[in-house]
Amino acid sequence: MTKEEWTLKQLRSHRGRRIAAALWPLLLLLLAVLLPHPAEAQPAPDYPARAAQLVERLRAPGGEEDFFSPVFLNAVPVAQWRALTEGWRKDHGPLTALGAVTPDGPTSGSVEVRYARATLGFQLVLAPAAPHRVIGLRLTGVKQAGDTLAKVAADLAALPGNVAFAAARLGDGAPTVILARDAERPMAVASSFKLYVLAELARATAAGERRWSDIAPLAHRSFSGRLSRYPDNAPMTLHSLAAAMIAESDNGASDTLMLALGRGKVDAMLALTGHAAPDRALPLLTTTEAFALKMPAHRDLRDRWASADASQRAALLAESAGRFSASSIDVGQVAEKPVAIDSIEWFAAPMDMVRLLDWLRAHGDDALPIMAINPAIGPADAARWAWLGYKGGSEPGVIAMNFLGQRRDGQWVALTASWNNPAALVDEAAFHALMVRALTLLSNTAL
Incomplete structure (x- = not known):
């Protein structure tokens, strides 16, 4: 497709x-x-x-x-x-x-x-x-005309709700921050979490534990995405699952790949890549689990999840595994307004995402082409970069965008931002336009 x-x-x-x-x-x-x-x-x-x-x-x-x-x-x-x-x-x-x-x-x-x-x-x-x-x-x-990173930052900060962002220059040492607002604040990032799954796959293949050509049955089809219409247990290569997960944000590909690699190993990537508060984010949910927990029928589990620590949340998942399935999710219940985005979500601060992107740049040679399949911006804007990779995510009340780019002068840059509003839908088009402005400036501004 x-x-x-x-x-x-x-x-x-x-x-x-x-x-x-x-x-x-x-x-x-x-x-x-x-x-x-x-x-x-x-x-x-x-x-x-x-x-x-x-x-x-x-x-x-x-x-x-x-x-x-x-x-x-x-x-x-x-x-x-x-x-x-x-x-x-x-x-x-x-x-x-x-x-x-x-x-x-x-x-x-x-x-x-x-x-x-x-x-x-x-x-x-x-x-x-x-x-x-x-x-x-x-x-x-x-x-x-006359745009600046400071103007973009001000426009991002003016959005209703909570906005956090960071842009950083990447090189041999730690990322060097160019632009930031609340850069260490944990934010809901929706499908951006799939970059952690990609990172674990890159680590496992580099270590010889897995091969990109390994076959995994599509055993965890989620409630949306192209693969939701595939036959049960359709054989998929790990590479095909990763491409669908990143380029199309296919939820079934994500859930299948996460569980095939091992949830614990994917969770471990948060610490390995420099997540500052993994206890806030762990265990990572599959998409089916996340949206099943948001359903009114599971309000008891949602309330327990919101007040639990990481170990208690892991126990709750083990206890409730039989209650979560794609068939139990009514998308209409979560499509029109934000639902529990401050508790049933995937959480990372902008600098967590910058450090993850930097890890992928340094260690994810075979993963980078997958990130470049869908750069999420128009061809003219993408052409300003020698290379550009992307993964973001959204749901009602949440949008996040994460870019890893190499400028034409060879300099690597990461740009990441998240906008959360538990009270209302976010304007995805306006946010996208602001990120394109930032990318344009980062592609040619002296850093």
Whole structure:
């Protein structure tokens, strides 16, 4: 399954419909439609001319039917398109000029458009048949004029609820902090915990205890993800499970891999990678256990978990193992509002995640390509880096993003942030935009 297919699947899901409404102002995603080529010769499209026309469609309403194909307008009606462009003008000021136009073929490429306060990058795709209207347009990046890391930090700090973040330069010694707020404060990090599972797999394979090609049956399918539809005990390589866990955040892959490696060994990675308060975070829950504990039917266990120490929580898991299954989870109970994010969660401080990313950089040679499958940002922003890896996580009231990057000058950088709000949903699109701003600055600012 491609990244685009997976994204569309998520947007169609119960929770994805909510996320989609938030993401439209940030990301306009349309898949290029493969149209048949007529037998007769067709005039070549004038890609630069279409790019110039994009500026006019962004500058003011009008002419959409001549510029966009019916396929595009069926997905994004004119009224929705005009609302998007008005929002960009409001956010970034008047449109001033067309920037760089970089075709990567006769019908596709990248286009930069300059506003008064930002430069927006787009991927523009034309129909191969005349009149070569636009069939695909995707916002790939926003670079604000005069932006600074201090401004990004202030905007992150202004978000409602609790926000903690850290950016650090990585090298031979301990990470050197570049930017931080509450960097040692334990935060709910949702699926970011899967990086600890990946780290244990990297350790075990490097030690010769495991091989990436080893087979593990899909014995712990969770309540969501592509693998939830696979047959019971489908044979999977450890590498395939890790790729699904990191690139798609597949919960069944995560649970299967964690238990195949051994929960105790995965838990031990917290101390090995420098987690400052492992007792707050242990034992790591599988996704099935975490969301089963959030169910109203298990309120008694939830209350006991919230007041227990690490050893008591481990005993509670052993005692209650038979009560937790994917079938006992009603996603609707946890999809619309935060539920127990201060107790039934995975916890790590920003600097814990920085130290984990640094450990993976130093010891996870075979794990790094898996982290780079889905960098979570647009191609234009990712291209600013020589290499970029990512894993984040979210649920109602929680979003966390963790990036490991190598700049084009060779310098390694970690960026991690978590936003928790037990009282309300978080604005995932706004948080994503702030992290992209930070990444852009970290890619080229003197450190």
